[in-house]
Amino acid sequence: MKRYEELAELVAADIRSGQRLPGSRLPSIRTLTAQHGISPSTAFQAYYRLEEKGLVRARQRSGYFVTSAVALPAVPATLAAPAPAKVAAKVDISALVFTVLGAAQQRDIVPLGSALASPELFPLRRLAKSLTAGTRQAQPWESVQHLPQGSASLRQQIAQRYLALGMAQPADELVVTSGALEALNLCLSAVAQPGDLIAVESPGFYASLQALERLKMKALEIPAHPQHGMDLDALEQALKRHPVKACWCMTSFQNPTGASLSAERKQRLVALLAARQIPLIEDDVYGELYFGPQAPLPAKAYDQHGLVMHCSSFSKTLAPGYRVGWVAPGRFGERITQLKLMTTLGASLPAQAALSDYLQHGGYDKHLRRLRHTLESQQASLVAAIARYFPANIQLSQPGGGYFLWVEFAPGFDTLALHQQALAQGISIAPGPMFSARQSFSNCIRLNYGHPWDARMEAAMATLGTLAKNL
Template sequence: MFAVRLTRYQQLADELAASIRSGALRPGDRLPSVRDLRRQRGVSPSTIFQAYAQLELQGLVEARVRSGYFVRARHHLTRLPPDAALPNGRITPVAISELVFELLGSTRDVDVVPLGSAFPAAQLFPFEELARSGARAMRRLGPAQISGALTAGDESLRAQIGRRYALNGVPTRGDEIIVTNGAMEALNLCLQAVTQPGDVVVVESPTFYAALQALERLHLKAVEVETDPAEGVRLEALEALLKQQKVAACWFMPTFQNPLGALMPNAKKQALVQLLARYGVPLIEDDVYAELHFGARRPLPAKAFDQEGLVLHCSSFSKSLAPGYRVGWAAAGRYAKDVERLKMMTSLASPIPPQLAIAEYLVQGGFDRHLRHLRGALQTQHTAARTLIERCFPKGTRMTEPQGGYFVWLELPGGVNTLEIHHQAMAQSISTAPGVLFSADRRFTRHLRLNLGHPVTPQIKAALKLLGTLAKAQAHRNAQ
């Protein structure tokens, strides 16, 4: 792999972001005008506009009509979990699967309001166009194409995936891309390629419950690292762990992390990759939400900064194009051959028809047009649902402010138990994802992940209002 140098606009955006986070630029401050910044820095107006768009993506600034750009007030952003929710740094055996099955098994019921679901609304995806693409591709399918696509995947699809890496400034070798049955197979194969039973894997805090399930299945141990709800893993805390523990791998989601929605800035992603390279620790990068950004540009993955082949980048089309098709992939760097062998020994190959349908759809050029529509819909739904949550949930509720994806993470007032709320809501056919799912030691007892990827229909509105009522009742009871 080759390192990607930060462009001038990225360097400028990172410098301004650092000034905002340090307090040198405070909420409400006006950023320098394009004319002033052009004179001071000697950069073009397009570079400045791109830098400001990047800061908008990170939620740090906002544009005001005919006034310029201003540092954004972030009243609803949970900057740090409370002390009670911070990871203790201890190695923890993982036993989460039964709880996941118990709490989320009912989300498949079509009559349940899907606030605990892992997917956006089905009507946001171009299933008819995909079906037509699949029919065209299958009519051209020859016997050699079937046998040639075993294990690594269909060549045309891999070429299209490689092309999108290149367009996003992420050079990859063609032979490091392995098509899988969704991102979860890619992540599990990558985890298996770099660990042995009993090894320690670092995960975020909170982390995606499927990562914990994967560790449990492979008899691995978890150690959680402090994670900022806005910018992801705290590198100082991670380095302290690496000094103390023998770590086999890290499993992180640097872009729109599930459940927080955190977006790690480019400079921090680069520093993360460099830190892990110093310790020789592989990074399994779960990057399934990056196409769902609300800003102007797709965030770079950590993979973009990998010089040593230590980043195993995993993604899929399940969240961005084709839920149910189960087409994912791994760009596994120096571990690509190991991942391919493991794929051969487990599922052998992924089904050809969905691969061909997606490859044909990509060739026809409709993907980016679909993504623009999808991002707009998700952002609109996100804004409407957040407004309702702010109005309906009890005073003291804190909420993350993601700049992409479709999840929001709530921290409710002290004493509120979201597992109890989950059970009460399920009795009314409303699903949620309570915070205890997102940690090996189940400590996020007053936290809640909600899926905002569905249109805010009267049914969704009623469900959010009911959750707010249940939370208020608990908070009032605890205050007495």
């Protein structure tokens, strides 16, 4: 073997044995040359070799890091999609959701079941400066001028982000909302009435099910594969059999599985619904938290008929407590604006001013790059811990973005019992039944890797693995 091949094999052995954990930084080229008495060229060749094997990844101006792929042989991501639902379901899951989320909000609980990322990941001090600057510059008339659509300056900043994706989205068509959840609820109310049938993913975002429950609508659950997203063949068959009024879909890094529709599948989804003039409510709050080199395009990019209502927010990427989201409403803009006036009138103007200032001067894209790297590293640590501590017969998703992954235990496993036992040990998880109108997926859990990995998280995973094995 050549010298660089020998060195590559030494590092690879450390990675495979667990001495170098997924997400950890490898020695710099300078350190490697000093330790092994080799030339920089040889050190680079060794790392190139490891890159070819998929064991390390280079990050611009940061060095080389161990990838998360090494954990895959121990925990294969081969989950199957659930069977299609034959009838619509009345939704009644709020009691379970409130119980689980209430526990996850306690600071002394390890937040593996949390719906949020750690506040430590966001530039809150820098945002505070933008809040001061933005409100100082605000004109008195602005407090009423931009109701209900929202700050013209912020809408212009959001429109520029669409343009960076290659999408022309006029700023004057956007509606700023109190978080993405309000945007999604406004969209639902704009296109459907009580008793109407709404196609949703299964497993799917519990807040979509709660919205249907509150508005007395019915859920038609369409199976969602943990890697590929909504089963479009099943959706097509469902549309032939049922009078679906709208489809609510999280197209990238879905909550709870982390699944994403490919560009081709997003295009097919839009075309499938457009052929029947059915609106698509696109929940895209995690779209900018991708781990690859390029942002995924939303389904809205393929909309030619104004039927896609694209909803997103800054809550998952920048400022959770500011509660600022938006909708690109397509042909439903006037109705959504009217509903906004009839309900909350307008989003917080100081929060909008702060975000507008930050987007212009705060380095949002730099923050996003750092956040993506952190989340990818934390996902790798969680996957490695699952491989170390969980039963051997589990399966899981390993998303390319966001901060959730989906774990499937053997059939018959009771994750509600695991939830109760884990909570008694100070650990929260999100059991599968809270992600289905029928409270299915009793053998599945959602885990959150949006919190810094430390000894407390490692110990919690070890305890959770022991509980799971005993169950």
